[in-house]
Amino acid sequence: MQITAIETVVVSLPFTMGGPYSSFAGQVWDHLDILLVRVETEDGLVGWGEAFGHVAIPATRAAIDSVLAPLLLGRDATDIEGLWRRIPHAVHLLGRNGPFVYGFSGIEIALWDLAGKRAGQPLHRLLGGRDPGPMPAYASLLNYGDPELVARNCAEAAARGYRSLKLHETTVEAVRAAARAAPGAEIMLDVNCAWSPVEARAMARALAGEGLRWLEEPVWPPEDTTGLASLREIGIPLSAGENVAGLHGFRRLIEAGAIDIAQPSVTKIGGVAEMVRTIHLCQAAGIEVAPHSPYFGPGLIATMQIAAALVEKPLIEILWLDMEANPFDPWVRAEGGMVRLPPGPGLGCDPDPEVLARYGRGAPNRQELKA
Ligand SMILES: [Mg+2]
Numbered sequence: 001m002q003i004t005a006i007e008t009v010v011v012s013l014p015f016t017m018g019g020p021y022s023s024f025a026g027q028v029w030d031h032l033d034i035l036l037v038r039v040e041t042e043d044g045l046v047g048w049g050e051a052f053g054h055v056a057i058p059a060t061r062a063a064i065d066s067v068l069a070p071l072l073l074g075r076d077a078t079d080i081e082g083l084w085r086r087i088p089h090a091v092h093l094l095g096r097n098g099p100f101v102y103g104f105s106g107i108e109i110a111l112w113d114l115a116g117k118r119a120g121q122p123l124h125r126l127l128g129g130r131d132p133g134p135m136p137a138y139a140s141l142l143n144y145g146d147p148e149l150v151a152r153n154c155a156e157a158a159a160r161g162y163r164s165l166k167l168h169e170t171t172v173e174a175v176r177a178a179a180r181a182a183p184g185a186e187i188m189l190d191v192n193c194a195w196s197p198v199e200a201r202a203m204a205r206a207l208a209g210e211g212l213r214w215l216e217e218p219v220w221p222p223e224d225t226t227g228l229a230s231l232r233e234i235g236i237p238l239s240a241g242e243n244v245a246g247l248h249g250f251r252r253l254i255e256a257g258a259i260d261i262a263q264p265s266v267t268k269i270g271g272v273a274e275m276v277r278t279i280h281l282c283q284a285a286g287i288e289v290a291p292h293s294p295y296f297g298p299g300l301i302a303t304m305q306i307a308a309a310l311v312e313k314p315l316i317e318i319l320w321l322d323m324e325a326n327p328f329d330p331w332v333r334a335e336g337g338m339v340r341l342p343p344g345p346g347l348g349c350d351p352d353p354e355v356l357a358r359y360g361r362g363a364p365n366r367q368e369l370k371a
Contacts, residue, residue, distance in 0.1 A: 001077045001118070005040040005368045006069040006107065008061045012361040013296065017321040018156065019149040022142045022168075025055045029142075032323060033057050033361070034297045036351070037064065037106035039114060041077045047114035048350060050299035051106025052267040056099065063099035064106065065365045067091060072107060073369045078118075080111050084273055097245035101270055108271025109302050109347075116346030122305065123347055127276060129309025134338035137316040138164035138188070140294060145169070147177035157320055158182035161337035164213065164315055170194050170203075175210050190216035193243075197227030204234040214239040214261050214290070223249075225256035232257060239263050242292035246270055250278050254285045265292035266306065267299040275306055293317045296332050301347045304331075304339055325359065327351035 013032040021030045035057045037049040051060045071087055091100045116123045124131065139157040144150050154165050158181070166188040167174055178187050189212055195203055200218040207215065214237045219227040222243040231238055239261035244250055246269055253259050262282040266275045279289050291314055293303040300318075307314050318334045326332050331342040331349055342348030 002042045002369065003039060003072050003075050003077045004042050005366060006064070006072060007038040007364040007366045008064050009036040009038060009356070009364040010034065010057060010061070010361040011036065011327060011356060011359045013326060013359055014324040015321045017142050018153040019144045019146070022144070027055050029054070032296055032321075034295070035060055035106065036297060037103075037110050038364070039077065039107060039110040041114060043118075045114050045117050046350070047077075047110035047112070047117065047346065048298045049106040049109030049111075049113065049271075050267050050295060050297045050302075052102040052265070053295065053299070056102065059099040060102045060106075061365070063094075064103040065367065067094070068100065068103045068107060069367045073367060077111050077114055080108065080115065080273060083111070084108070084270065088270065097243075097249075097268075101245070102268055105267050105269065105271045106298075108273065109266065109298050112272045112302070113298065113346035120345050122341065122345055123272070123302065124305045124308035124341065127306065127309035131341055132308050132313060134340055135304065135307060135313050135316055136163070137318045137334040137337055137339045138162060138166055139320040139334075139337075140166045140190075140317045141168060141320045143168040147171070147173045150174045151177040151181035153320060154178040154185070155181040158185050162334070163337055164188065166190055166216070166317070168192065172206050172210065175207060175212065179210065186213040187211070188213045188216060188239075191218055193217045193220040193222050195219060197224065197230055200227070200231055201234065204231050204236055208234055208236060212236050216240065216263070217243070225253055225258040228253075228258035229256045232260075237261055239290060241265070242268065244269075246274055247278050247281060250281055254282065254287060259287060261288045261290050263290055263292040266302050267295060268292075272302055272306060279306070279310065288314075290314050291317065294319045296323065296326055297328050297351070298347055300332050301328065301342065301349070304341055305347060308341055325355050327355040327359070329355070
């Protein structure tokens with residue numbers, strides 16, 4: 001079943017976040033940009049994927065358009081495992097983490113969407129699971145840098161049904177403000193690699209009595225597994241993984257005794273199959289899995305489909321913000337702190353073409369198999 005066309009499409013969605021916009025890699029983050037990958041096969045079926053993402057989109061899109069799409073056109077879309085072996089190998093000299101892996105991730109997700117559509121089965125069924133109904137999500141707050149805004153948004157998220165709240169802050173004050181504003185909710189803290197191991201140990205000791213559900217990526221750089229492991233004895237469960245390169249990156253984290261909770265990210269790690277392999281590796285090592293999924297399209301839906309196929313359902317990460325609209329509505333939003341799977345085959349739903357057209361940023365880049 002030949003791949004006959006690959007398109008990259010960017011949608012840019014206005015949103016509000018209950019406070020001033022934060023920044024991402026030095027840029028004001030005032031629109032949610034999604035890099036969609038649309039893959040067509042010779043039978044006319046279309047699959048959708050999402051590649052990471054946010055301010056990295058121009059780089060990831062260039063990796064797909066210039067190198068990955070030409071490599072994949074004409075290949076067998078049903079040979080997902082074979083393509084995993086050959087395509088990342090063909091581009092491994094260009095980086096084992098970053099735009100080429102992100103780009104492949106988006107294409108691979110689209111291939112699973114196609115596989116499900118062709119089989120008439122949802123992805124979780126292909127992975128051996130069944131629809132569990134509503135699954136618990138956690139509200140992942142963006143950075144406010146102001147304990148009052150943290151408190152206000154935590155109270156609002158708890159009022160909307162979330163029982164688990166994650167902060168992107170770096171202070172004990174912010175954690176206390178969240179706990180006061182949302183009594184009974186569990187609080188997680190993600191500091192995005194803010195600290196050296198020495199600083200991280202001091203901060204972990206200061207946070208040790210706050211009852212955190214987990215402390216996420218406390219150490220810079222993220223590949224410093226020894227530095228991360230040096231915090232374990234302080235007793236706060238440690239999570240990491242969104243910046244880890246593939247299965248073998250997670251193996252190094254586990255072997256170093258660096259994490260309690262693994263956070264693989266489907267749009268970054270290489271797609272669905274590498275995500276599932278990684279989850280199995282972590283579970284075999286007795287490590288909890290909490291996927292990284294601050295996404296708003298096929299990346300989030302693929303994460304939910306993978307979660308549905310697990311016996312122990314992980315918490316699904318939903319960014320705390322309000323989008324004006326989304327082509328994958330309503331499936332990319334939580335209700336009462338829960339998410340549900342879309343009902344169709346593959347990922348379960350296609351984007352709404354009108355919303356795609358309204359919020360599309362520029363024309364799709366399309367490449368076709370030459371006859
Ligand atoms: Mg994080």
